[in-house]
Amino acid sequence: MADTTDLTLRSILTDVLGLAPGQAAGFEPDTGLFGHLPELDSMAVAGLLTEIEDRLGILIDDDEIDGEMLETYGALLAFAQAKRAQAAKA
Numbered sequence: 001m002a003d004t005t006d007l008t009l010r011s012i013l014t015d016v017l018g019l020a021p022g023q024a025a026g027f028e029p030d031t032g033l034f035g036h037l038p039e040l041d042s043m044a045v046a047g048l049l050t051e052i053e054d055r056l057g058i059l060i061d062d063d064e065i066d067g068e069m070l071e072t073y074g075a076l077l078a079f080a081q082a083k084r085a086q087a088a089k090a
Contacts, residue, residue, distance in 0.1 A: 005081050008055055016048045029074025034067065045070065058083040 010024040017039035034040050040048070049060055060083065069079045 005056065005084055006077060009052070009077055009080055012048065012051050012055055016051050017044060027073040029072065029077070031073040032071065033073060033076060034070035040070070052080060056080055056084055058087050 010027065013019060013024045013027075014021070017037065019037075019039060034045070045065075049065065052058070053060055058080070064079075069075055
């Protein structure tokens, strides 16, 4: 599941934010997102989270959304992987 989560998340970031082809493929765990990618502004966050929910089959509660989750690619990936694992147990 981790590998598919990673690939899917990179695809979501590319599609929702309109990143250049291959740009997200180069993201490392410490690659900055919110505040570092001009495409990821406060208006894009809602669309990004909705698409993550839809494509990964998870539900993100409002109280789970914070700046730390969107700070780096690694943090967002870890969050998505944890939510998928939680959903698989339910």
